Amino acid sequence: MARTKQYKEEDVIQKAMNLFWRNGFEATSVRMLEKEMGINQFSIYSSFGNKHGVFVESIKAYKSELNSIRNILKNSNNGLVGIKQFFYDFLEFTKENEEGKGCLVCNTVSELGNKAEPDLMVELMKFTEELKSLFINNLKQDKNRSQEIVEKEANYLTTSMLGLSLGSRIQNETELEDYIEMIFNPSLRV
Amino acid sequence: MARTKQYKEEDVIQKAMNLFWRNGFEATSVRMLEKEMGINQFSIYSSFGNKHGVFVESIKAYKSELNSIRNILKNSNNGLVGIKQFFYDFLEFTKENEEGKGCLVCNTVSELGNKAEPDLMVELMKFTEELKSLFINNLKQDKNRSQEIVEKEANYLTTSMLGLSLGSRIQNETELEDYIEMIFNPSLRV
DNA sequence: TATTAATCTAAGCGTTTGCTTAGATAAGCA
DNA sequence: TGCTTATCTAAGCAAACGCTTAGATTAATA
Numbered sequence: 001m002a003r004t005k006q007y008k009e010e011d012v013i014q015k016a017m018n019l020f021w022r023n024g025f026e027a028t029s030v031r032m033l034e035k036e037m038g039i040n041q042f043s044i045y046s047s048f049g050n051k052h053g054v055f056v057e058s059i060k061a062y063k064s065e066l067n068s069i070r071n072i073l074k075n076s077n078n079g080l081v082g083i084k085q086f087f088y089d090f091l092e093f094t095k096e097n098e099e100g101k102g103c104l105v106c107n108t109v110s111e112l113g114n115k116a117e118p119d120l121m122v123e124l125m126k127f128t129e130e131l132k133s134l135f136i137n138n139l140k141q142d143k144n145r146s147q148e149i150v151e152k153e154a155n156y157l158t159t160s161m162l163g164l165s166l167g168s169r170i171q172n173e174t175e176l177e178d179y180i181e182m183i184f185n186p187s188l189r190v
Numbered sequence: 191m192a193r194t195k196q197y198k199e200e201d202v203i204q205k206a207m208n209l210f211w212r213n214g215f216e217a218t219s220v221r222m223l224e225k226e227m228g229i230n231q232f233s234i235y236s237s238f239g240n241k242h243g244v245f246v247e248s249i250k251a252y253k254s255e256l257n258s259i260r261n262i263l264k265n266s267n268n269g270l271v272g273i274k275q276f277f278y279d280f281l282e283f284t285k286e287n288e289e290g291k292g293c294l295v296c297n298t299v300s301e302l303g304n305k306a307e308p309d310l311m312v313e314l315m316k317f318t319e320e321l322k323s324l325f326i327n328n329l330k331q332d333k334n335r336s337q338e339i340v341e342k343e344a345n346y347l348t349t350s351m352l353g354l355s356l357g358s359r360i361q362n363e364t365e366l367e368d369y370i371e372m373i374f375n376p377s378l379r380v
Numbered sequence: 381t382a383t384t385a386a387t388c389t390a391a392g393c394g395t396t397t398g399c400t401t402a403g404a405t406a407a408g409c410a
Numbered sequence: 411t412g413c414t415t416a417t418c419t420a421a422g423c424a425a426a427c428g429c430t431t432a433g434a435t436t437a438a439t440a
Binding site for chain 2: 399405
């Protein structure tokens with residue numbers, strides 16, 4: 001028969017993901033991927049088709065990387081407290097290995113916007129929707145909330161996560177802590 | 191003597207800014223700038239040095255474009271009400287000419303992060319700081335707020351603006367309105 | 381051990397990138 | 411009107427881009 005692969009695709013995607021996370025899609029070249037993934041361009045293209053294919057798989061890997069903190073939220077049954085914890089967990093998550101990377105999905109939305117390829121767009125949207133539904137679950141755990149207000153609060157929390165992602169890239173710890181604390185213990189009212 | 195310029199630099203920068211706003215820095219090529227600005231590459235380079243120079247001037251132009259709604263906030267003396275109005279004004283601003291562009295400064299922060307050239311970074315940071323100081327001014331207009339809480343609230347509002355910018359690129363009107371309303375009329379509390 | 385076929389290396393494909401330059405053009409002063 | 415000189419056009423530079431391909435290598439089967 002024939003020769004066997006000298007790498008596991010999940011291993012090299014993990015490395016590709018970290019590169020995309022640091023640099024974004026456009027600013028990451030196939031030559032850079034080659035070095036970081038530790039395999040030749042031929043192998044990259046035979047395994048993933050093209051650069052876009054590597055990226056889509058990286059996004060999927062990112063989402064399962066996020067599963068650890070996602071599951072903490074999913075398994076919590078303490079309503080808002082669990083959501084607040086998720087905000088702090090997420091902030092820690094963005095700082096692992098290297099600071100100022102933010103969230104890969106949010107970064108991608110910002111970089112490509114509505115110009116993302118359909119299959120990629122699906123992955124990005126699923127991310128936001130899943131987040132929102134997790135928020136809704138936990139919001140419902142605190143009784144005496146109407147369906148209507150839960151929906152509004154979930155929309156608010158989802159967009160707030162986008163702010164946290166972008167904020168984590170340029171703001172200091174105090175500013176970010178003030179941000180999270182103010183979300184869950186607000187003092188503003190018009 | 192010699193020939194005179196056939197274009198005003200402020201005019202062509204305005205057009206460059208719109209292109210950068212739609213596409214981001216990397217995804218905007220000098221050939222695209224050439225067409226959009228209506229002048230030859232030679233003129234671009236003799237007027238602005240290089241692509242980066244065009245971009246820095248575009249960021250400055252963007253900031254003065256934002257002056258109209260910035261001044262509404264600056265001249266307001268109704269505290270939080272003025273800040274809330276600014277959030278809505280900003281949302282309208284991001285939709286002018288074309289939807290889903292977000293805020294050029296926020297987009298740039300997301301694209302380049304801490305890899306931005308120093309002179310560009312200065313412009314980006316000035317933007318955030320100025321925003322924060324405007325918020326502080328208005329927060330102080332509502333009496334019985336301590337200096338300490340004003341600082342926290344300003345940090346919160348600044349990061350919230352980042353969320354609004356990114357949100358404006360992917361979320362619908364309802365989600366965005368829920369977001370703003372919840373900021374200024376919060377129902378969450380842990 | 382010889383055969384087979386997938387995986388490897390490395391060179392190279394055509395395009396596009398940011399930027400430069402030689403020569404044509406034209407505007408103001410003598 | 412003729413000279414001067416900055417601005418224009420358009421061609422072209424090296425480097426980097428995403429991607430392909432020919433040929434060497436290697437592991438599993440017969």
